[in-house]
Amino acid sequence: MLNMIKAVSSRIGLYKFKTLEQSAVDLVEYLRLIIEETEKMIRKLGSKKIVEEHSKTVHKIKNEAELQLLVALGELYESHPASPDRNLYILMWTQIYDRIEQALEKAEFLANTIEGISIKNA
Secondary structure (H helix, E strand, O other): OHHHHHHHHHHHHHHOOOOOOHHHHHHHHHHHHHHHHHHHHHHOOOOHHHHHHHHHHHHHHHHHHHHHHHHHHHHHHHOOOOOHHHHHHHHHHHHHHHHHHHHHHHHHHHHHHHHHHHHHOO
């Protein structure tokens, strides 16, 4: 997950964007929320019920993030007429969104793993 976060920040730096797409900021906020819920799961690992509640929250956040990603990609492709510069811009942001999506998936996988450990040891 950390590698995906580094990949996102590296690409943003490499592409020298002057501003960020608001959808990317929103997606990273979803990632932060999932990480916070995962931390709460780790802190309450001994309580199966609490871990399950946080796990449900993680899945809800991940579903919201997936919808946001679809909207972001749609807006990206529909926002301006095609041109070589615009196509390059779309390609760069598509790569960034892909890395954010991978980070979200890894964060969800971590939460699922923690939930599994909690259930197994309950």
